Amino acid sequence: MKMATHITTTNPYNNTSLETYTYYSSEAIDNILNSANNTFKTWKKASLSKKTELLKHVADNLSKNKEKYSKLMTLEMGKPITESIAEIEKCMYLCDFYAENAAILLSDEIIETDAKESFISYDPLGCILGIMPWNFPFWQAFRFAIPTLTAGNTVVMKHASNVTGCALAIQQVFEDAGYPKGCFSTLIANHNTVETIIENDIIKAVSLTGSEKAGREIAKIAGAQLKPTLLELGGNNACVILNDANLDAHLSTIVKARMQNTGQSCIAAKRFIVEAGIYNEFLNKFTEAVATLNFGDPLLEDTKIGTLAREDLADTLEEQIKASVTKGAKVHYGNTRNKAYYQPTILTNVTQDMPVFTEETFGPVAAIIKVSNKEEAYKLVSNTKFGLGTMIFTEAVEDARQQIINIEDGAFFINDMVKSDPRLPFGGTKNSGYGRELSREGILAFTNKKTVYVK
Numbered sequence: 001m002k003m004a005t006h007i008t009t010t011n012p013y014n015n016t017s018l019e020t021y022t023y024y025s026s027e028a029i030d031n032i033l034n035s036a037n038n039t040f041k042t043w044k045k046a047s048l049s050k051k052t053e054l055l056k057h058v059a060d061n062l063s064k065n066k067e068k069y070s071k072l073m074t075l076e077m078g079k080p081i082t083e084s085i086a087e088i089e090k091c092m093y094l095c096d097f098y099a100e101n102a103a104i105l106l107s108d109e110i111i112e113t114d115a116k117e118s119f120i121s122y123d124p125l126g127c128i129l130g131i132m133p134w135n136f137p138f139w140q141a142f143r144f145a146i147p148t149l150t151a152g153n154t155v156v157m158k159h160a161s162n163v164t165g166c167a168l169a170i171q172q173v174f175e176d177a178g179y180p181k182g183c184f185s186t187l188i189a190n191h192n193t194v195e196t197i198i199e200n201d202i203i204k205a206v207s208l209t210g211s212e213k214a215g216r217e218i219a220k221i222a223g224a225q226l227k228p229t230l231l232e233l234g235g236n237n238a239c240v241i242l243n244d245a246n247l248d249a250h251l252s253t254i255v256k257a258r259m260q261n262t263g264q265s266c267i268a269a270k271r272f273i274v275e276a277g278i279y280n281e282f283l284n285k286f287t288e289a290v291a292t293l294n295f296g297d298p299l300l301e302d303t304k305i306g307t308l309a310r311e312d313l314a315d316t317l318e319e320q321i322k323a324s325v326t327k328g329a330k331v332h333y334g335n336t337r338n339k340a341y342y343q344p345t346i347l348t349n350v351t352q353d354m355p356v357f358t359e360e361t362f363g364p365v366a367a368i369i370k371v372s373n374k375e376e377a378y379k380l381v382s383n384t385k386f387g388l389g390t391m392i393f394t395e396a397v398e399d400a401r402q403q404i405i406n407i408e409d410g411a412f413f414i415n416d417m418v419k420s421d422p423r424l425p426f427g428g429t430k431n432s433g434y435g436r437e438l439s440r441e442g443i444l445a446f447t448n449k450k451t452v453y454v455k
């Protein structure tokens with residue numbers, strides 16, 4: 001098959017072309033990798049105060065250009081503009097968090113032994129390749145790059161092709177903030193080229209955020225080179241609603257847990273496991289709230305639901321819903337479609353053998369499962385190959401806490417939606433990947449935890 005030489009980005013809301021970009025030549029990619037490698041030699045020794053000062057410049061740049069970057073994200077992948085603005089603000093908060101805490105998080109860890117002095121020194125590894133998805137075009141890139149750079153590594157990033165404008169804008173943010181050339185570079189590269197990039201000695205590790213399929217492929221390539229990977233993959237989070245849940249307090253959070261980013265979030269609530277005693281009340285209130293979500297031009301502030309980021313994503317969702325309906329699921333609400341638009345949809349009578357239960361659904365469809373008691377609910381929670389997070393809504397918090405040990409996921413949220421927070425580790429288990437981003441874990445992810453022993 002002939003390899004594409006260009007990427008043309010498209011606005012999924014009106015299907016108009018935005019820009020055309022040429023894939024970088026292998027020579028251009030080699031130059032970028034060499035530059036990242038050379039810069040590493042000095043960047044790793046730069047003082048932490050210089051590095052954290054630059055984080056403040058990044059946050060200032062994001063603040064100054066918030067509208068421009070938000071609009072770019074919305075144009076390229078269709079998310080409602082208010083959510084794009086919130087995404088840029090979250091990136092700013094991430095910079096502030098590491099600017100304030102990096103010195104403590106990266107400081108040597110003294111360990112008393114029979115040596116005069118012994119400690120762990122957290123040293124950077126070198127140039128790290130980030131492979132990123134389109135669903136949070138700025139946030140995912142920043143979640144990886146900010147701690148990785150602050151730990152003293154350099155970064156090259158291959159972003160999803162439909163957000164190439166964002167990928168280049170992100171490089172510009174780092175350049176304008178004053179990072180030395182070679183600290184952060186975007187690579188416009190296709191999948192075949194990525195294999196060669198991973199094989200290059202300059203790349204010391206790979207961080208991938210993307211699908212389970214991509215995780216398997218990238219881990220295999222990196223594994224053959226004995227290079228470490230951090231994998232942030234798909235999810236199929238359960239949202240458990242027990243009989244005593246306070247729906248008045250939590251309904252809007254529960255709706256947001258599924259419909260945020262037009263349902264295109266790895267940690268979205270995808271399987272709603274609802275106890276019989278609250279089932280009718282929940283279904284009525286949830287449906288009423290979902291029906292108020294306004295679809296429209298994502299550039300308008302009152303739009304709450306956009307199109308999906310690409311038309312083929314709506315094809316996949318439609319197939320998953322059709323196959324589930326064939327197996328007995330009922331369309332309780334929604335299920336109309338027009339090109340990349342998929343109406344928020346609620347399916348009831350969902351059982352464990354249906355694609356909307358077993359697979360990740362990346363769009364605004366809620367699969368509702370009725371259970372007769374909480375024991376049954378907890379059994380269903382873990383019946384998934386994914387392991388990003390579980391959320392539970394109940395007033396019996398102490399009782400829910402007893403489940404901490406049984407939840408197999410990377411996160412367990414009681415009376416809130418699963419969400420990422422720079423202060424807390426983020427990541428999955430099972431087919432959702434391995435490794436942790438954010439917090440102390442994230443800044444140490446790409447470090448050599450070096451034992452130093454002075455007799």
Ligand SMILES: NC(=O)c1ccc[n+]([C@@H]2O[C@H](COP(=O)([O-])OP(=O)(O)OC[C@H]3O[C@@H](n4cnc5c(N)ncnc54)[C@H](O)[C@@H]3O)[C@@H](O)[C@H]2O)c1
Pocket residue numbers: 131132133134135136140158159160161190191192194195209210211212213214215217218231232233234235265266267360362388428432
């Ligand atoms: N766990 C998390 O933190 C997290 C966050 C966001 C998205 N995701 C997941 O990402 C997926 C949606 O994003 P997507 O559609 O962009 O995923 P994707 O796997 O199709 O692509 C992700 C990135 O990997 C690249 N890629 C994929 N296969 C590759 C290969 N063989 N060689 C080189 N590069 C390759 C893509 O070009 C893109 O840059 C969902 O499954 C979602 O749950 C996970």
Ligand SMILES: O=CCCC(=O)O
Pocket residue numbers: 135136143264265266267419420426
């Ligand atoms: O798609 C996943 C969202 C990840 C996050 O919020 O950090």
